[in-house]
Amino acid sequence: MRLLSSAFVALLAFARLSFAASSSGDSVLVLLDTSLDRENYSIFFGGLEKRGYSLTFRAPKDASPAITDYDVPNFDHVIFFSPEAKSYAQDITPQSLVGLLSEKTNLLIALSPKQTPLTSLATEFSLILPPPETPLISHHPVRSERPTTIPVAVSSSSPLLTPGIPPVWFSGAPHALGNNPMLVPILRAPAESFAADSTDDTGADGIVDATEKGGEGLWAGSQMGLVTGFQTNVNSRVVFAGGIDLFSDEYARKELPSGTPSGNSQFARDIATWVFQETLTLRIDSVEHHRVNQTEAPEMYTTNDEIVYTAHISSYDSRTSTWKPYSGIGDLQLEFTMLDPHIRTSLPPVPGSPGAYQVQFRAPDRHGVFKFILNWKRKGYSYLSSSTTVPVVPPRHDGYPRFLSAAWPYYTGAISTSAGFFLFAALWLAGDVKGERKKGSKAE
Amino acid sequence: MILRLSWLLLAATVRAASLSLQSPRFTISTSDATQLRSDTLSLTKKPEPLTLGATDTLKLTFQITDNDEGKGVQPHQTFLRFYDKVSGEEGIQPVRVTPGGKAKFELNMARPPASIPPTTQNPLEVSLILGSFVHAPAKYDLFNIYLPASQTPAEHPDEASFHVLPTIEHTFRPEQKLPPQFISAVFAAAVLSPWVVLIGLWGKVGVRVPHLFSPSIVPFTVLLGGFEVLLVWYWVDLKLGQVLLYGGMLAIPTMFAGKQALYTTGEWRAGRK
Numbered sequence: 001m002r003l004l005s006s007a008f009v010a011l012l013a014f015a016r017l018s019f020a021a022s023s024s025g026d027s028v029l030v031l032l033d034t035s036l037d038r039e040n041y042s043i044f045f046g047g048l049e050k051r052g053y054s055l056t057f058r059a060p061k062d063a064s065p066a067i068t069d070y071d072v073p074n075f076d077h078v079i080f081f082s083p084e085a086k087s088y089a090q091d092i093t094p095q096s097l098v099g100l101l102s103e104k105t106n107l108l109i110a111l112s113p114k115q116t117p118l119t120s121l122a123t124e125f126s127l128i129l130p131p132p133e134t135p136l137i138s139h140h141p142v143r144s145e146r147p148t149t150i151p152v153a154v155s156s157s158s159p160l161l162t163p164g165i166p167p168v169w170f171s172g173a174p175h176a177l178g179n180n181p182m183l184v185p186i187l188r189a190p191a192e193s194f195a196a197d198s199t200d201d202t203g204a205d206g207i208v209d210a211t212e213k214g215g216e217g218l219w220a221g222s223q224m225g226l227v228t229g230f231q232t233n234v235n236s237r238v239v240f241a242g243g244i245d246l247f248s249d250e251y252a253r254k255e256l257p258s259g260t261p262s263g264n265s266q267f268a269r270d271i272a273t274w275v276f277q278e279t280l281t282l283r284i285d286s287v288e289h290h291r292v293n294q295t296e297a298p299e300m301y302t303t304n305d306e307i308v309y310t311a312h313i314s315s316y317d318s319r320t321s322t323w324k325p326y327s328g329i330g331d332l333q334l335e336f337t338m339l340d341p342h343i344r345t346s347l348p349p350v351p352g353s354p355g356a357y358q359v360q361f362r363a364p365d366r367h368g369v370f371k372f373i374l375n376w377k378r379k380g381y382s383y384l385s386s387s388t389t390v391p392v393v394p395p396r397h398d399g400y401p402r403f404l405s406a407a408w409p410y411y412t413g414a415i416s417t418s419a420g421f422f423l424f425a426a427l428w429l430a431g432d433v434k435g436e437r438k439k440g441s442k443a444e
Numbered sequence: 445m446i447l448r449l450s451w452l453l454l455a456a457t458v459r460a461a462s463l464s465l466q467s468p469r470f471t472i473s474t475s476d477a478t479q480l481r482s483d484t485l486s487l488t489k490k491p492e493p494l495t496l497g498a499t500d501t502l503k504l505t506f507q508i509t510d511n512d513e514g515k516g517v518q519p520h521q522t523f524l525r526f527y528d529k530v531s532g533e534e535g536i537q538p539v540r541v542t543p544g545g546k547a548k549f550e551l552n553m554a555r556p557p558a559s560i561p562p563t564t565q566n567p568l569e570v571s572l573i574l575g576s577f578v579h580a581p582a583k584y585d586l587f588n589i590y591l592p593a594s595q596t597p598a599e600h601p602d603e604a605s606f607h608v609l610p611t612i613e614h615t616f617r618p619e620q621k622l623p624p625q626f627i628s629a630v631f632a633a634a635v636l637s638p639w640v641v642l643i644g645l646w647g648k649v650g651v652r653v654p655h656l657f658s659p660s661i662v663p664f665t666v667l668l669g670g671f672e673v674l675l676v677w678y679w680v681d682l683k684l685g686q687v688l689l690y691g692g693m694l695a696i697p698t699m700f701a702g703k704q705a706l707y708t709t710g711e712w713r714a715g716r717k
Contacts, residue, residue, distance in 0.1 A: 138575070139576060139581040140581045179600045180602075181600050181603045181605075181606040182602070192521075200577050201520040201577050203520060204518050204519065204520050204541060207538050217558075220536040344610070344612040364614040402680070404622060408631070409632045411632075416636060416638075419672070422668055422672055426656065426668075427653060429661050429706075429709050430653040430655040430656040432652050432653075
């Protein structure tokens with residue numbers, strides 16, 4: 001019976017794996033605020049379910065289903081659609097969310113101009129939020145909507161977005177970005193927009209005052225982020241969106257001031273595919289190294305050896321749910337380091353063999369414990385890192401060249417002495433000494 | 445064009461009036477109040493790029509009026525935007541406007557405001573953004589300005605690892621230099637020269653070896669020759685352990701052969717045979 005049930009569990013696990021659109025699993029917990037209606041986000045949630053995710057809904061204050069049991073995450077991804085919830089059940093604290101990320105759970109977090117525990121979490125990810133209750137305002141372009149409902153042009157510079165997405169509707173809070181390179185800016189604010197709490201023109205002096213005082217400053221311009229991702233060192237991903245309406249059916253169906261459909265649904269889908277590790281997900285399958293003209297990795301290298309290093313990299317294909325060899329990285333670099341890199345060289349893809357990157361280089365004439373280090377980090381992509389330790393030793397006593405032309409006199413000297421000794425021994429033993437015998441016979 | 449028209453149409457329906465900029469004027473003066481350049485700004489054509497020294501002051505004055513009534517107004521948003529097209533850096537500076545619509549902005553490079561972005565050799569594009577809850581918004585490209593280059597902002601320690609790093613090549617020690625082979629050959633010949641003398645002298649003296657193939661001498665001579673061969677072999681190929689092993693094996697018969705050879709020679713020399 002136990003055998004049967006374990007077989008069933010294994011089958012379930014296999015089935016789950018085979019349908020996963022994401023490279024890290026397909027179970028999603030959605031924390032949906034009780035004030036929000038699930039139907040308002042049906043396009044976004046429906047799209048997720050269509051791609052094979054199983055969504056579990058829960059109110060922020062519900063105790064079950066728990067996010068983790070005994071520090072083991074119960075879900076592969078968590079969506080926080082509770083931008084205004086001030087309190088959560090005991091299992092959700094900023095610390096526990098950081099713990100989730102280090103356990104490779106991905107988070108999609110919607111913020112709002114209100115101050116909540118999640119805004120203080122965002123601060124820990126180098127996002128600098130404006131004071132509470134100051135939403136993003138833009139008077140440009142002229143439109144019939146309120147100034148806080150803003151069409152934002154989508155920049156094509158972010159690699160995780162489908163090129164050519166039309167502008168998206170946004171309302172919520174902006175954030176300034178710290179200089180942390182792990183941040184992945186996805187949507188920037190329009191240059192004309194700014195964060196302010198005033199609702200009529202008399203608030204103009206307040207904006208100038210706030211800036212001049214220097215304490216609060218001004219959240220304005222295109223350097224601000226509206227939707228920003230962060231990729232952790234263990235390659236889990238988190239996205240902070242400044243407003244939840246971005247994902248709503250209302251904004252997905254709303255026409256832009258120019259009369260064309262908005263890009264919200266495509267934009268929300270692109271964000272979700274990135275944060276749930278469907279796109280731009282890479283991994284190193286294996287690395288190998290050997291001397292040139294050999295195939296096996298030696299126990300140790302000798303200085304000045306010609307070394308061949310190969311890495312095999314694949315990327316996740318969410319359509320077939322498989323890892324496929326990936327040769328698209330053009331700027332991969334390999335370091336051969338002992339404390340400091342002694343050699344840093346590019347590791348180009350091998351034409352004709354997908355996923356393989358290979359370089360040949362000469363080991364430095366320094367002996368010691370070296371490492372092959374592969375460390376590729378680019379915004380938006382999974383980080384690739386690999387470190388292989390190899391000893392590099394000086395040549396053995398018989399590893400040096402044997403016949404130096406400079407040593408010819410020494411060789412001839414040694415050979416001549418040896419030959420002389422042999423000749424002398426042979427002559428002395430075999431020769432006949434005249435006179436000696438007479439002397440000897442005389443004495444007798 | 446159609447897009448812009450539709451926006452204008454919207455503006456007409458949504459917002460009654462639009463804002464306009466009156467008598468925009470700039471003055472550049474040095475720290476001792478000498479005027480370097482002063483001009484009115486045209487809103488259709490950008491002037492020659494402005495240049496500001498490290499202690500100079502730029503003064504910008506303008507008035508914002510309502511298009512319909514021509515009365516000065518205070519809009520919600522009066523921002524100067526400094527934008528570096530090359531680096532993408534941007535700074536937004538709000539300008540204080542009086543209720544009468546008059547505005548004055550001073551940029552003193554001795555004490556630049558925090559909103560000025562990090563500058564390089566490239567000019568900053570300066571534009572004025574006007575926005576209001578009751579009027580249609582407006583945006584004016586005013587001028588380009590060269591500011592003294594600022595210090596580069598502090599970088600995150602991990603920032604470098606997110607870019608292509610410069611390649612590092614190891615500088616190898618130079619190959620060992622050998623003297624010309626001719627010189628080596630000459631010296632090798634010099635080492636061999638005593639043989640010429642020796643063979644010459646022997647030729648004079650005359651060497652006789654009557655016992656060379658005597659059965660008591662030949663084994664020792666052959667074994668001694670074996671040792672010589674072993675040493676040459678060691679130089680070319682063998683390892684020390686092998687040499688010691690083979691040498692040890694050779695040593696035992698050599699010892700007895702040598703003893704026999706010496707004994708026999710002694711007998712001959714003593715004239716017993």
